[in-house]
Amino acid sequence: xxxxxxxxxxxxxxxxxxxxxxxxxxxxxxxxxxxxxxxxxxxxxxxxxxxxxxxxxxxxxxxxxxxxxxxxxxxxxxxxxxxxxxxxxxxx
Amino acid sequence: xxxxxxxxxxxxxxxxxxxxxxxxxxxxxxxxxxxxxxxxxxxxxxxxxxxxxxxxxxxxxxxxxxxxxxxxxxxxxxxxxxxxxxxxxxxxxxxxxxxxxxxxxxxxxxxxxxxxxxxxxxxxxxxxxxxxxxxxxxxxxxxxxxxxxxxxxxxxxxxxxxxxxxxxxxxxxxxxxxxxxxxxxxxxxxxxxxxxxxxxxxxxxxxxxxxxxxxxxxxxxxxxxxxxxxxxxxxxxxxxxxxxxxxxxxxxxxxxxxxxxxxxxxxxxxxxxxxxxxxxxxxxxxxxxxxxxxx
Amino acid sequence: xxxxxxxxxxxxxxxxxxxxxxxxxxxxxxxxxxxxxxxxxxxxxxxxxxxxxxxxxxxxxxxxxxxxxxxxxxxxxxxxxxxxxxxxxxxxxxxxxxxxxxxxxxxxxxxxxxxxxxxxxxxxxxxxxxxxxxxxxxxxxxxxxxxxxxxxxxxxxxxxxxxxxxxxxxxxxxxxxxxxxxxxxxxxxxxxxxxxxxxxxxxxxxxxxxxxxxxxxxxxxxxxxxxxxxxxxxxxxxxxxxxxxxxxxxxxxxxxxxxxxxxxxxxxxxxxxxxxxxxxxxxxxxxxxxxxxxxxxxxxxxxxxxxxxxxxxxxxxxxxxxxxxxxxxxxxxxxxxxxxxxxxxxxxxxxxxxxxxxxxxxxxxxxxxxxxxxxxxxxxxxxxxxxxxxxxx
Numbered sequence: 001x002x003x004x005x006x007x008x009x010x011x012x013x014x015x016x017x018x019x020x021x022x023x024x025x026x027x028x029x030x031x032x033x034x035x036x037x038x039x040x041x042x043x044x045x046x047x048x049x050x051x052x053x054x055x056x057x058x059x060x061x062x063x064x065x066x067x068x069x070x071x072x073x074x075x076x077x078x079x080x081x082x083x084x085x086x087x088x089x090x091x092x
Numbered sequence: 093x094x095x096x097x098x099x100x101x102x103x104x105x106x107x108x109x110x111x112x113x114x115x116x117x118x119x120x121x122x123x124x125x126x127x128x129x130x131x132x133x134x135x136x137x138x139x140x141x142x143x144x145x146x147x148x149x150x151x152x153x154x155x156x157x158x159x160x161x162x163x164x165x166x167x168x169x170x171x172x173x174x175x176x177x178x179x180x181x182x183x184x185x186x187x188x189x190x191x192x193x194x195x196x197x198x199x200x201x202x203x204x205x206x207x208x209x210x211x212x213x214x215x216x217x218x219x220x221x222x223x224x225x226x227x228x229x230x231x232x233x234x235x236x237x238x239x240x241x242x243x244x245x246x247x248x249x250x251x252x253x254x255x256x257x258x259x260x261x262x263x264x265x266x267x268x269x270x271x272x273x274x275x276x277x278x279x280x281x282x283x284x285x286x287x288x289x290x291x292x293x294x295x296x297x298x299x300x301x302x303x304x305x306x307x308x309x310x311x312x313x314x315x316x317x318x319x320x321x322x323x324x325x326x327x328x329x330x331x332x333x334x335x336x337x338x339x340x341x342x343x344x345x346x347x348x349x350x351x352x353x354x355x356x357x358x359x360x361x362x363x364x365x366x367x368x369x370x371x372x373x374x375x376x377x378x379x380x381x382x383x384x385x386x387x
Numbered sequence: 388x389x390x391x392x393x394x395x396x397x398x399x400x401x402x403x404x405x406x407x408x409x410x411x412x413x414x415x416x417x418x419x420x421x422x423x424x425x426x427x428x429x430x431x432x433x434x435x436x437x438x439x440x441x442x443x444x445x446x447x448x449x450x451x452x453x454x455x456x457x458x459x460x461x462x463x464x465x466x467x468x469x470x471x472x473x474x475x476x477x478x479x480x481x482x483x484x485x486x487x488x489x490x491x492x493x494x495x496x497x498x499x500x501x502x503x504x505x506x507x508x509x510x511x512x513x514x515x516x517x518x519x520x521x522x523x524x525x526x527x528x529x530x531x532x533x534x535x536x537x538x539x540x541x542x543x544x545x546x547x548x549x550x551x552x553x554x555x556x557x558x559x560x561x562x563x564x565x566x567x568x569x570x571x572x573x574x575x576x577x578x579x580x581x582x583x584x585x586x587x588x589x590x591x592x593x594x595x596x597x598x599x600x601x602x603x604x605x606x607x608x609x610x611x612x613x614x615x616x617x618x619x620x621x622x623x624x625x626x627x628x629x630x631x632x633x634x635x636x637x638x639x640x641x642x643x644x645x646x647x648x649x650x651x652x653x654x655x656x657x658x659x660x661x662x663x664x665x666x667x668x669x670x671x672x673x674x675x676x677x678x679x680x681x682x683x684x685x686x687x688x689x690x691x692x693x694x695x696x697x698x699x700x701x702x703x704x705x706x707x708x709x710x711x712x713x714x715x716x717x718x719x720x721x722x723x724x725x726x727x728x729x730x731x732x733x734x735x736x737x738x739x740x741x742x743x744x745x746x747x748x749x750x751x752x753x754x755x756x757x758x759x760x761x762x763x764x765x766x767x768x769x770x771x772x773x774x775x776x777x778x779x780x
Contacts, residue, residue: 003583004543007603007610011593012586014151016109024114036193040097047112047119049104053149055443063120069106071115072308084309129712131589136454148599157586161450162476168412168442168450169457173586175410175438176458184588202450305573328598 014031042074110153115307117297128281140191167206272314304359395558400425402533410455482517488539506747519549531554554658647681752779
């Protein structure tokens with residue numbers, strides 16, 4: 001299927017299509033691995049898909065702060081005290 | 093048949109760093125759609141928040157093949173596209189992913205037409221209860237009493253019962269879902285994809301910006317809608333309604349949380365009067381009563 | 388090859404069938420209905436291997452065929468008048484998305500008041516959409532050009548959708564003998580469908596999201612314009628090829644009838660070109676005028692080069708329009724004058740607005756308008772009225 005060299009209104013999948021959306025944050029979720037019960041709810045409910053699960057040992061999740069918008073859903077759904085929301089730029 | 097969270101695929105169809113607001117429920121819906129059907133999906137997206145969430149071309153925050161289309165056209169385009177895929181022998185699930193405007197208002201004719209013809213598509217109405225993309229104007233799916241920028245003193249009309257209308261079309265599959273119950277939604281999407289004909293899923297999607305609540309509370313608010321009985325999770329295969337497991341406790345009215353708990357989290361109901369709350373409670377009762385007639 | 392007595396509508400349906408269209412979606416509107424009915428018959432009898440999506444509106448009709456065409460199959464629809472207007476937004480979308488497909492328009496006027504008769508208001512209202520737009524003179528041309536339109540639109544120099552217009556009732560419902568080419572001939576002529584992109588499961592292509600660069604967006608519009616210009620060549624090539632296969636060639640963008648020694652020209656498009664031919668013959672034979680006829684087959688792309696070629700040395704030009712842009716003039720006249728003027732052609736040009744809302748126009752009417760107008764030019768070197776509403780006898 002040749003596009004004939006035309007300029008077309010097409011796009012392809014792009015991570016960070018809106019730039020480093022982490023700069024939008026006003027609040028930031030921080031993770032304390034010790035309290036984590038590995039329920040996976042934070043990963044499930046993150047609307048930005050910035051939470052990844054690490055099964056192989058070490059911190060159970062990693063949060064991609066380049067794109068985390070700081071909505072706080074992960075903190076809200078976390079059943080233990082593992083995830084906390086702090087002001088962006090505040091002390092961890 | 094409950095899906096275990098651990099079994100859900102990790103491949104991302106909604107990509108990080110997109111243009112959605114923090115805490116956006118449509119993003120969650122799209123994420124779950126990807127988990128449900130993966131590479132099978134071709135999305136048809138009419139004007140709405142999802143059009144903008146994709147971000148700016150030549151980039152896009154999606155890994156779905158996506159056809160953006162004019163507002164009133166989604167189901168017709170999807171029907172034509174589905175016909176082409178079948179003719180070409182390609183195994184695709186064509187999904188019209190439309191908001192409340194693109195489904196129940198400007199998109200209503202195209203929806204009803206495709207349903208009546210039993211065209212082989214899935215229509216998912218991602219319902220954030222107002223025209224959010226253009227700045228929170230009321231739609232026919234805005235609830236009674238809610239503030240919007242075109243109903244400053246609260247909407248006077250009741251929320252149109254869209255799933256009921258689709259039941260009346262006698263299509264093979266109608267379901268309601270909520271972004272708070274992803275495994276339920278994913279199950280329903282997969283079920284829909286396995287059926288030939290017109291399938292409709294009404295996905296409740298609380299919007300922090302338009303409903304005026306903390307973006308961290310999207311899931312909590314969505315859960316409360318179900319826990320108060322205001323949003324009923326069910327599915328109907330060939331017209332026979334089954335209340336979904338997460339809504340079953342609320343068949344018992346005494347188990348439903350008071351709707352004030354749901355309303356008080358949302359500033360769009362900040363000025364709602366007691367008599368309106370009573371009306372809303374009545375509407376909840378009516379909705380259950382009517383629905384159960386189809387069970 | 389078989390000769391069948393066919394209405395213009397049936398000719399359009401036959402063309403879609405011969406072109407092996409795979410998806411049809413249309414909503415009935417007078418006078419297009421029999422196109423859809425015929426196609427439904429073809430499909431349900433098994434004669435035509437296609438799907439019909441019985442849509443609930445014209446907006447959905449074009450949406451559905453656009454969906455099918457985007458998905459990779461040949462698709463066709465037909466409409467008229469208010470139906471064409473109802474789908475107007477979709478026309479822009481299909482052209483902007485660069486998806487080739489073909490639509491027949493049984494050209495009918497607009498209401499209120501309700502009126503089912505012919506004029507060119509509906510089709511002329513689509514000039515800015517980016518669609519190729521062609522007006523047929525007779526039913527053979529309806530058939531031939533509809534088939535050709537698939538090839539033209541699917542040429543990668545073009546990749547734009549196209550409209551074939553046929554006048555309400557005069558062509559749509561009038562029976563004329565039409566040569567139906569054999570399926571093998573059409574199969575040779577029309578290769579498999581081509582388009583610039585498609586949608587397949589597992590191939591994440593996104594079409595139409597907001598562009599980052601408005602410069603790129605404007606370039607897309609320019610690309611559409613350039614493809615319209617490029618279509619001129621393609622239209623000529625395809626016309627020639629069709630001529631070699633069937634013996635019927637139409638001159639491409641424009642046919643000039645009795646132009647070689649003509650001094651005074653009639654310009655027109657659509658079914659009444661047939662009446663204009665009759666008028667030209669009689670004006671010459673009975674009145675001694677050196678009359679010529681420029682039959683404009685395509686209004687988009689507008690055939691600037693041909694018009695200049697034929698009218699460069701004209702003593703006068705009368706452009707007949709069967710619709711008007713109120714507050715300005717007839718659309719064919721506006722395009723003609725613009726392109727002649729910017730090319731340095733100085734002939735006096737007049738706009739005769741006739742036949743609107745279906746008012747009948749005979750060759751006698753055309754002759755009257757011609758004689759009155761040309762006499763002014765012969766005497767005074769100019770027209771007293773450049774835009775004239777003409778009601779005939």
